[in-house]
Amino acid sequence: DVKVTQSSRYLVKRTGEKVFLECVQDMDHENMFWYRQDPGLGLRLIYFSYDVKMKEKGDIPEGYSVSREKKERFSLILESASTNQTSMYLCASIGGNEQFFGPGTRLTVL
């Protein structure tokens, strides 16, 4: 069974903290994505990666960075968390034309 897993389902952090969200896929996919989902705004692309060590900004990269050191792992980093980064974060990888999503991490920044 194909799988995308994320390190945490729920996370609470304080303003200014550095936050790491981890995503692992076991399908040997080249392309991986990080989205945030907010009510009424749909899924907005933060960053994506099309190969190890390769990354490209999405639509809302400000305040975020990413790391792809291994093909199966794609990490999202909030350098200094702020309250407006409270959101649901979804990781995905793509095989053919189908994106496979992880269960999501609901991050609250206090």
Place this chain on the structure above:
Amino acid sequence: GQSLEQPSEVTAVEGAIVQINCTYQTSGFYGLSWYQQHDGGAPTFLSYNALDGLEETGRFSSFLSRSDSYGYLLLQELQMKDSASYFCAVHARGATNKLIFGTGTLLAVQP
């Protein structure tokens, strides 16, 4: 710019047919996908259209008209479990398969 438009909410009754429309405006287009997301869950893939016409998968069908920059998802014989959000997504770049998602349509199926 790039934008997708779909209705924010649709309500229908069990057993009925419902159509969720999606119009798009993008600089590149390789295909249109649909995803379903239940409350608290992750989006799951429903369908993909690259060419004009209708694709049928069980109770769900998806249609694309590239000349009209328009597509729709058709759900037949609605069941309560179909209550969910539905997202259309444009495949805007072939090489990386980058998707641009609409804001989603919340479908409420009533008994």
